[in-house]
Amino acid sequence: MSTDAIVLLKEDHKEMRRLFRQFAKAEDGPAAERGKLVRQILEALTVHTYLENEVMYPEIRKLLPDLEDDILESYEEHHVADLLCAELATMDPSDERFVAKTTVLIENVEHHVEEEEQEWFPKVREALGRNQLQEIGQRMIDMRPSAPRSPADPKAIKKAVDAVTA
Numbered sequence: 001m002s003t004d005a006i007v008l009l010k011e012d013h014k015e016m017r018r019l020f021r022q023f024a025k026a027e028d029g030p031a032a033e034r035g036k037l038v039r040q041i042l043e044a045l046t047v048h049t050y051l052e053n054e055v056m057y058p059e060i061r062k063l064l065p066d067l068e069d070d071i072l073e074s075y076e077e078h079h080v081a082d083l084l085c086a087e088l089a090t091m092d093p094s095d096e097r098f099v100a101k102t103t104v105l106i107e108n109v110e111h112h113v114e115e116e117e118q119e120w121f122p123k124v125r126e127a128l129g130r131n132q133l134q135e136i137g138q139r140m141i142d143m144r145p146s147a148p149r150s151p152a153d154p155k156a157i158k159k160a161v162d163a164v165t166a
Contacts, residue, residue, distance in 0.1 A: 004130070005056055005137035006121050012048045013113045019044060020106045027099055035093030038102055042085050045109065046156050047147045049078045051140045059136050060120075064127050070120045077112040081105060085151040 002008065023037045053075065061071050084105040091098050125133070148156035 003134045003137040003141060005133045005140060006125055008137050008140055009048070009052065009056065010117065010121075012044065013117065016041065016044050016048070016109060016113070020110070023102060023106065031093040031098075034098065034102075038088055038093065038098075041102070041105075042089055042151055043149045045081060045085055045105075046149055046151055046153070047144065049081060050147045050156065051143060053078060055140045055143060056136060060124060063132070064124065067120055067123060070115075070123075074112065074116070074120075077108065077115075080108055081112070082151065082156070084108070089151045 019037060019041045023034065023041065026033045026037055057071050057074060060067055084101060088098070088101055088105065091101070148154075150156065
């Protein structure tokens with residue numbers, strides 16, 4: 001398994017896209033199935049955004065000041081996703097707005113992923129050496145087991161509050 005930070009984040013993106021496709025197929029199915037998939041999406045997003053916010057983004061801000069605007073925009077996109085995740089975590093899957101809210105979350109995340117992969121990941125890869133990306137990736141791997149898994153986890157709430165007060 002690679003420890004390259006960008007490879008790791010792209011693997012997370014791939015898993016989220018897989019979950020998004022499953023949700024799209026289950027959209028008109030039983031509420032319980034939609035609820036199960038959304039819980040999986042929320043867990044994947046909570047872990048992923050936590051690792052990016054705690055490890056990747058601060059490191060890139062420090063090492064590549066030219067990407068400051070990209071990182072600040074990414075923090076804000078995460079904040080929007082955090083709010084939607086927190087709302088979805090408290091909703092019943094049979095709620096009339098559950099599918100619509102999940103769809104908006106998915107659209108926002110897909111936009112964010114596209115920007116990362118197409119715009120700033122290539123800049124980061126070009127500017128940082130393999131060793132630096134592997135060091136960042138190893139820190140993310142080390143932090144993953146203790147990362148929050150739910151939007152209601154105190155670490156996830158702190159991340160969302162920090163985004164508002166920063």
